[in-house]
Amino acid sequence: EAQVTQNPRYLITxxxxxxxxxxxxxxxxxxxxxxxxxxxxxxxxxxxxxxxxVTDKGDxxxxxxxxxxxxxxxxxxxxxxxxNQTSLYFCASSGSxxxxxxxxxxxxxxxTVL
Amino acid sequence: LAKTxxxxxxxxxxxxxxxxxxxxxxxxxxxxxxxxxQFPSQGPRFIIQGYKTKVTNEVAxxxxxxxxxxxxxxxxxxxxxxxxxxxxxxxISGGYNKLIFGAxxxxxxxx
Numbered sequence: 001e002a003q004v005t006q007n008p009r010y011l012i013t014x015x016x017x018x019x020x021x022x023x024x025x026x027x028x029x030x031x032x033x034x035x036x037x038x039x040x041x042x043x044x045x046x047x048x049x050x051x052x053x054v055t056d057k058g059d060x061x062x063x064x065x066x067x068x069x070x071x072x073x074x075x076x077x078x079x080x081x082x083x084n085q086t087s088l089y090f091c092a093s094s095g096s097x098x099x100x101x102x103x104x105x106x107x108x109x110x111x112t113v114l
Numbered sequence: 115l116a117k118t119x120x121x122x123x124x125x126x127x128x129x130x131x132x133x134x135x136x137x138x139x140x141x142x143x144x145x146x147x148x149x150x151x152q153f154p155s156q157g158p159r160f161i162i163q164g165y166k167t168k169v170t171n172e173v174a175x176x177x178x179x180x181x182x183x184x185x186x187x188x189x190x191x192x193x194x195x196x197x198x199x200x201x202x203x204x205x206i207s208g209g210y211n212k213l214i215f216g217a218x219x220x221x222x223x224x225x
Binding site: 004030031033035040042043044045048050058059090092094096098099100101102103104105106107108 | 146148155156157158159160163201203205207208210211212213215216217218
């Protein structure tokens with residue numbers, strides 16, 4: 001089944017404790033991105049990657065890091081999480097061959113930083 | 115990127131047709147109109163995309179007038195499972211584009 005998976009789905013952590021949220025897709029997509037969703041603010045892009053070893057900042061990159069060592073994986077790293085990073089995070093992927101604005105989203109990771 | 119305006123919420127009943135209108139007065143020549151659906155605790159899901167006139171797929175229809183300053187997503191005979199948030203997005207098309215989500219329209223379908 002074609003899908004985007006994220007782990008963990010839920011995470012409660014404390015300020016300053018480094019964490020990684022994994023994202024993996026099995027559709028051989030070149031493009032992957034991370035969004036955060038907050039009430040009243042919609043979904044905002046954090047980082048995106050056009051292909052392996054190619055990443056760039058989205059609209060709200062502060063406090064986050066990403067890497068793209070393999071085509072299928074695009075982990076989101078919070079080196080020193082803070083409470084304002086409490087949010088619902090989504091990973092998405094799409095293929096360069098697509099002529100549509102169709103991105104496939106993962107199930108989401110609900111992060112709480114205390 | 116063109117800004118979009120949608121109703122915050124709508125209510126309907128099972129079996130009815132639902133039309134959600136999106137306003138995008140500043141749409142550019144190269145922009146497409148795309149609609150996503152999001153169920154609670156799930157990621158958004160692509161529904162339909164169009165440039166002008168009418169587009170129909172197995173899920174919905176999209177009506178775009180000649181001036182393209184608005185569009186209407188039509189959901190035929192909704193069921194309870196269509197309760198979700200619907201987002202209208204405007205921008206150039208392609209697999210590599212950043213998606214700009216607004217607040218969306220929260221549709222509640224009642225028995």
